[in-house]
Amino acid sequence: MDKPYKIPESVLVVIHTADLQVLLIERADRPGYWQSVTGSLDAPDEPLLTTATRELFEETGIVADGEKIVLRDWQLSNIYEIYPVWRHRYAPGVTQNTEHVFSVEVPRDIPILLSPREHVNHVWLPYLEAADKCFSPSNAEAVLLLPRQAAARH
Structure with a gap:
């Protein structure tokens, strides 16, 4: 069975501590490519918060429980050109992705369990x-917006 095409709508989750230390993870398929958590919707009607919660757990083992670990939707979206190296994952002719930005503040000593x-x-x-x-x-821009987003929360 062929794998279904990726939906060109995704989330970006910037993981950080209270003092604005940011967690970056290195891609297995592209050594040297560092990023925050990212991931596409599993279904066109999947809620963005559900996608962000799922991807956060799948990629880092962090559970956003809504109490101690709370995902924040920045209400910010970016539309960007999909890198040619990854376009084969999308339907023919799809060249752009819409990315929705979230963040989550965690304790610095939280265990990180990467998906190898x-x-x-x-x-x-x-x-x-x-x-x-x-x-x-777009990931770099989101990280640069972090101090403003964190200040707005307090």
């Missing part, structure tokens, strides 16, 4: 260094 088929390493960095290390421009 997706990611091979992780690192905590101050947000400016993290932004510089992100391979995706």
Whole structure:
């Protein structure tokens, strides 16, 4: 059975601590490509919060329980060109993806359990260094917006 095409709508989850240390994870299929948690909707009607919660757990083992670990929807979307190397995952002719930005504040000592088929390493960095290390421009921009988003929450 052929694998279904990816839906060109996804979430980006910036994981950070109270002092704006950002968790980045390194892609297994592209060594040196560092990013925040990302993932596409499983179904066109899947709620974005459900996608973000699922991807956060699948990629890091972090459970957003809605009490201690709370995902925040930034109400911000980016439309970007899908990298040619990954376009085969989408239906023919699909070249753009809509990405919805979330964040989650976690304790610095939270255990990180990577999915080895997706990611091979992780690192905590101050947000400016993290932004510089992100391979995706929209991911870097989200990390740079983190101080403003964090301040708006308090």
